[in-house]
Amino acid sequence: MLRLLGALLIAGASLAIGLSYIAGEARKLNDLRSFVLLLKEMCGELGVRASPLPELLELLGRRCGGCGGSFAASLHSRMNELGEKEFSQLWNECLTVFSRYLESEEREQLQTLGLCLGRYELDRQLSELEICINFLDRRIAGYSSLLPEKRRMGLGLACSLGALLLIVLI
Amino acid sequence: MTACELLPAQYRPAILEAGKKTAEEIRLRRAQRLSLVIDGREQELGGDKLSERDLMQVLEKATGASLHSVAPAMAKGYISYKGLRIGLCGTAAMNGEQLLGIRGFSSLAIRLPKECRGICAGFADRLMENGFENTLIVSPPGVGKTTLLRELIRVTANKGVRVAVLDERCELYAEGGFDLGRCSDVLSSVPKELGASMLLRGMNPQLIAMDEISREGDIEVIEQIIGCGVALLASAHGRGREDMLSRPMYRKLFEMGIFRNILTIYRNESRRRYVLEKL
Numbered sequence: 001m002l003r004l005l006g007a008l009l010i011a012g013a014s015l016a017i018g019l020s021y022i023a024g025e026a027r028k029l030n031d032l033r034s035f036v037l038l039l040k041e042m043c044g045e046l047g048v049r050a051s052p053l054p055e056l057l058e059l060l061g062r063r064c065g066g067c068g069g070s071f072a073a074s075l076h077s078r079m080n081e082l083g084e085k086e087f088s089q090l091w092n093e094c095l096t097v098f099s100r101y102l103e104s105e106e107r108e109q110l111q112t113l114g115l116c117l118g119r120y121e122l123d124r125q126l127s128e129l130e131i132c133i134n135f136l137d138r139r140i141a142g143y144s145s146l147l148p149e150k151r152r153m154g155l156g157l158a159c160s161l162g163a164l165l166l167i168v169l170i
Numbered sequence: 171m172t173a174c175e176l177l178p179a180q181y182r183p184a185i186l187e188a189g190k191k192t193a194e195e196i197r198l199r200r201a202q203r204l205s206l207v208i209d210g211r212e213q214e215l216g217g218d219k220l221s222e223r224d225l226m227q228v229l230e231k232a233t234g235a236s237l238h239s240v241a242p243a244m245a246k247g248y249i250s251y252k253g254l255r256i257g258l259c260g261t262a263a264m265n266g267e268q269l270l271g272i273r274g275f276s277s278l279a280i281r282l283p284k285e286c287r288g289i290c291a292g293f294a295d296r297l298m299e300n301g302f303e304n305t306l307i308v309s310p311p312g313v314g315k316t317t318l319l320r321e322l323i324r325v326t327a328n329k330g331v332r333v334a335v336l337d338e339r340c341e342l343y344a345e346g347g348f349d350l351g352r353c354s355d356v357l358s359s360v361p362k363e364l365g366a367s368m369l370l371r372g373m374n375p376q377l378i379a380m381d382e383i384s385r386e387g388d389i390e391v392i393e394q395i396i397g398c399g400v401a402l403l404a405s406a407h408g409r410g411r412e413d414m415l416s417r418p419m420y421r422k423l424f425e426m427g428i429f430r431n432i433l434t435i436y437r438n439e440s441r442r443r444y445v446l447e448k449l
Contacts, residue, residue, distance in 0.1 A: 052236035083175060083231035086223070118235035119226070121263050121271035125238060 007169040011162035018158020022151050028101040029143045034066030035099075035110065036136045043129045046122060053087070053118045054079045071098040088114045109135050172252045172347070173280055176228050177204075184215045192440070194312060196280040198225055209440040210312065225275045232256055237271060245269040250359075253344020255281040283341055284317050285348055287324075293446045294325045297431060302331060302377050304396070304428055307405040308414060309435035314442055315405040316341055316381055318435060320348055322403060323379045327351025333403075334375035336365045342381060366391045370398050379403040386419060396428055410434045411447055424449070 041060055045051050051059070054076060061073030075094045082090070091114030099107050109132050116128040173196055174182045181204050185196065195207035200222050205214045232251040233240050240249045248257045257279035260272040297305055307322075309315050320342050327333040328351040335356040337343050343356040350356060355373050357365050362380060369375055378395050383404050395402050406420065411432050414420040423429060429449060436443040 046238070050238050050241075052234045052239040054234045054236070079234060082235055083177075083227060084179065086227055087230050087235035118230070118233075119237060120273060121241065122238040123265075123270065124263075 003169065007166050010165045014158045014162035014165065018154045021154045024101060025147060025150050029140065029147060031067045031101045032106065032136055032140050034068035036133055036140065038064045038068030038072055039129055039133045043126060047126055050122055067098045087118055106136060106139055172254055173282055176231050176251065178224055178227060180217060193282055195282060198228065198278040200225060200276045210437065222275060225278055228278060229275065241271050244272055250340045253283055253340055253347045255339060255341055283344055286317050286321060289318060290321050290325055293444060294322065296446060302326060302401040303430035304402045305431040305433055306429045307433045308408040308410060310409060311407055313435050313437045315435065319379060319381055319405050323354055324349060324351040326377060327354040332376045334369040334373045334378045336362055336369060336378060336380040338362055339381065362388055362391045366394055375400055377401040377403060381405050389423060392428060
């Protein structure tokens with residue numbers, strides 16, 4: 001009986017690993033979409049109004065949902081630390097919190113953007129924003145096309161592993 | 171001291187100490203130590219040499235990390251932060267003849283505004299013998315035109331004259347940092363051309379005060395003010411009456427008979443001498 005229970009637990013754990021992998025992939029995609037939405041809104045507001053960043057971040061924190069919106073709100077709440085810390089440093093610290101599911105290349109691209117925002121003339125900031133948006137859009141397209149396949153593969157591997165363990169243990 | 175907020179923490183004690191010695195400016199230069207201008211002379215402070223990053227940090231604090239939003243002010247050579255004027259040097263990014271911004275900052279000059287009560291006690295009444303007579307304050311840069319103008323506004327406004335202050339650079343009122351008297355109305359951050367019309371239409375002033383007339387366009391503004399029967403108190407860079415008369419733009423103003431008084435400031439070390447000439 002105990003053997004059967006142990007085997008079921010192991011099979012369940014395998015399934016959970018598979019599901020968690022799939023959830024992580026989906027979360028990454030959602031977070032990327034949220035960041036892209038944030039950057040597009042930022043691009044629009046900067047292009048039209050040339051808003052100061054504190055005002056812009058406050059607006060985007062309210063307007064954008066998901067981790068992009070939370071990132072903007074968090075960054076806005078820390079703008080009073082300017083003078084003690086550079087804007088790019090605050091940007092990176094907030095990014096570390098809200099980009100856990102992103103790949104290092106995506107995070108690096110966002111970090112590069114943080115080095116330019118608010119520091120250079122508007123045209124250059126807009127062009128950096130566009131570069132970043134295009135890069136993240138490409139990544140989203142890639143992940144989106146692979147997600148169903150990854151979902152099947154994750155579930156398949158988890159089920160196979162669970163079944164294998166069950167066979168071996170029972 | 172507002173300027174302290176702008177500077178990296180390591181420099182604040184030195185600046186606070188210097189505040190007691192009536193510093194006029196804080197100068198930050200890339201690869202040099204922080205220095206202060208006291209009585210017209212620059213004194214280097216101790217500590218590490220400044221990097222471009224330090225300068226950038228000051229600007230990020232002053233602009234909320236939004237240099238793009240102060241580009242129009244940058245085109246004039248300075249930005250404002252809570253009544254402080256921060257002069258900028260670096261490499262300009264141009265689009266044809268339009269300045270888009272400045273990169274690679276190499277120098278910052280933070281002007282520290284002051285309030286010196288009582289400096290016009292000796293001559294303020296003479297300016298108001300027959301109602302306020304149009305007066306031009308003249309001195310070289312950094313000698314105290316704005317400080318004197320601010321004090322004259324305060325004294326005049328406290329005597330019941332409605333003074334409309336056209337504070338284009340946010341230096342006179344400093345966002346409420348200075349008392350400009352009980353009958354003063356302040357319009358800040360507006361170009362003179364627009365601001366003068368707004369004040370004349372909306373505030374029914376008896377006197378309009380403005381800092382630093384320096385452009386041809388300012389003459390039209392002055393004509394508009396005088397044409398409406400409103401008195402004028404203004405300041406300009408110069409070394410005195412003769413110097414002003416030798417420059418075509420100001421000569422035109424004097425030939426038009428607009429100003430009745432020239433008030434020249436002379437500096438000797440830390441002391442100022444005020445000379446009032448009736449025209």
